[in-house]
Amino acid sequence: MNKLIVLILVFTGLYSQSFYAQKNILFVTSNQDYYEPTKISTANHFEEIVVPYDVFTKAGYKVDFISPKGGAIPIGYINASDSIQKKYLYDSWFMNKLAHTRKPDEVAANHYSAIFYSGGGAAMFGVAEDQTIQKIAREIYSKNGVVSTICHGTAGIAYLRDENGVSLYAGKKITGYPDKFERKEEEYYKTFPFAIDKAITANKGSFVYSDKGGDGFYSVDGRFVTGQDPSSATKVANEVVTLLSKNFKETNGTHKKSDSDQIRETLLDYIEGTANGQPERLRKAFHPNFNLYSVANDTLWIRSGQKYIADIKVGQKSNRIGRIIAVDIEKDAAIAKAEIKVPNWRTFTNYFILLKYEGTWKIIHKSYSWLATPKKE
Structure with a gap:
């Protein structure tokens, strides 16, 4: 009888953990303030954070933020005339979350069903090479989770591989900010550690993009959802929610949608x-x-x-x-x-x-x- 009770408790605990993870998404941001070694400021792209955040939270998901060093992150590219950006810019509770992001080793991957890499020039630095963030993404993906990026945030998955060193997105279509759209004559570009499209290709991914730009281009290939630039933010977030809903339905046939x-x-x-x-x-x-x-x-x-x-x-x-x-x-x-x-x-x-x-x-x-x-x- 005791064994039965233990089994029931273990099963219930696993189910609860799985259910909990289904409703949590982890955002990856950067701590980078400057395009080092220059004194040109850089930041995380505010729109690429708040638009997906708004979609996810309205769909019932809880969002947590991490950055390589934890703590406050720089934000920029702000358009205070945009209603949704203005809403969150003056939301003290939300802004407090950005002021106190967690360190990667302070979160458990099994608490999340998706990981989302936001963009901005800052995303080119400190994220891709962070081994703990890579491990978190790998674990989320291995448990039927979703990996999502937008714009320069795609830099964060440049080296993403499984435990055997094999690319997690080998042969899959991935998009992000194309190198051809960068202003290569500017000083900021000369500080980039790599070009996103070349890094994705080197890691066996198939980099795709729209020549138009600003047209909401995004790609869904398996459980990778990626967007080219800020105009795709809503579409990317909606696709992530759709995938998660499908996965939840498949893994728990008893769940009744609200x-x-x-x-x-x-x-x-x-x-x-x-x-x-x-x-x-x-x-x-x-x-x-x-x-x-x-x-x-x-x-x-x-x-x-x-x-x-x-x-x-x-x-x-x-x-x-x-x-x-x-x-x-x-x-x-x-x-x-x-x-x-x-x-x-x-x-x-x-x-x-x-x-x-x-x-x-x-x-x-x-x-x-x-x-x-x-x-x-």
Whole structure:
């Protein structure tokens, strides 16, 4: 009987640990202040931290931060006019987390289901060669976890290999900030320890990128999710959440998704289906008889939902960047708000009404407004 109790306790402990890890993501940042040996300041990219952080926390994940030395990290590339950056810039609790990042040896890899390397020029220094961070990433990945990077944060996985010295991403498509976009004549570039694309290739990865830049380009290959530059931050974070949800479902068939998770999946079917040319995902998200509503020239404009979906061509991707802002649920009814940015054109604010019937949440109504993107002088 005692053996049975011990087995039950061990199983329960392992299950609890696994469940706990499912809802935790580890962010990797850098302590670098300067492009040494120069006195040119560098920093962690604020947008590349707060945008994914916002997506992850709204999806129910807890985020912890580490840096090679622990403690305060430099932040930069801040746009205080951006609503989401402004929100976190003046959030003392959040900023306190950045002021007290943990050292790598202060965290346990089995507490996390994903590791995310944020970018900024600082990410080129101190992270890639940190053996403890490499070990953490390796352990997370070995337990069906996700490894994710954005922009210069991809430098952090330059030397990522398994216990036998074999690249963890051999043959996989990886993106990050391409060397061709660097200003090679500038002093900052001359301090870089390596070029990201060449380092990824040397470690047997297949480096891919978009020649456009700023178009939200990202790559998902297995359990590696990587983004080219800040414009991909939301997409990368959403893909990580999607992968983790899938992994959780596969490893624990008894888990029942919450209404919040189901609504988020429905909204992502709309956001990602439109951006990636996947009309079947829109049909999954919307009720067959839904319409879209907006106001033009002080006149109500109603558009057929079926016509809207029909205009989405299979495989025709766009550079739309979407994020979920808020969801409010009451029993079998919910309202949601999302933002869709089309670079150099418009920012749309969408409002949705969703209802749950036959066990599934569907969007039955969408209304929206938009603002034109200010032209650069």
